[in-house]
Amino acid sequence: MGQRTDTRDRIIQASLRAMRERGYGSTAISDIVEASGAPRGSVTFHFKGGKDEIAGEVIALRASQVFEGIERAVAKSTSAADLLETCLDRIAAEFAESGFLAGCPVVPITIERAAQSPELSEAGAGFFAGWRESLARGLAGHGIDPGRATRIATMTIAATEGALAISRVERNLDAFDAVRDELRALVA
Template structure:
């Protein structure tokens, strides 16, 4: 049972990596098998619904990891501003460290496959909602008011997604730096009671 579970987890991790690098349509099941070193024929054993099921699980895995990352960073952040800064830093490091090859595992499902599959449409919504909810919760814990925390969480997640695309296209970290400055300043102002608008 453990070997089967390990094989399945490796395949989900490989699918997630490939979708981040190549997109949904650019990821073939044969590539997932090769990268995960899974036994041939195991795809339909673990994923009887095929590529859609595998991509959905990869997106769920990505969202869970992002929420865990937000919680981890919040635990070591002294302020909402620090959380926003470190969240952008981590995304920036991931993009630069991958040689500008690794994007989001959820965005390609929205762009390439959402209209083709109700399941992928639903999992994409759920994944982004989880990330926004996780960020909003931690911003509230760090002193941002409820409504403002929700607004800022939307802005942070949307800005990271946009920076992943533009940074990859430009092969530069500058998009991360720009949105980090604006939104970290906004987080600081919200906890200091300064009236500003996005």
């Protein structure tokens, strides 16, 4: 990994936005250069591994954002149902605020590149495992049996990713509302 600089961070932030909106394949290095305001040479200097290295950093950044969001939700929640509702509502609101464009970048990155890049496959697996473990810990902290909490966390993640796809196409939050309400009822 290259030295951490403001330019490098701007490139990662711009890449995260672009890959959340367009996916991996539709995000060109030229898009990243334009969005970050960094010279093209800075991109190649900081990311000698090219777009795959950038995508790995995007996954790491998104993971930290998601995990921090779960930690905040756990701290504020009063029950398992409240925790799930808080997490889903935060993701739904962020998605709606983006005009139904800024979804999860990890799914397109891993679908498009995991077969060719073991590093991205591993990073994607780590993202989903960490998300599942963080959410399961929060659910267990609210009295859900740990084994069941892991299964509910897995179902929540799968339903959230599906809701992102449906909401992007339908341009509304109906899928998120349904997922939130059914998960809430499941753990109530």
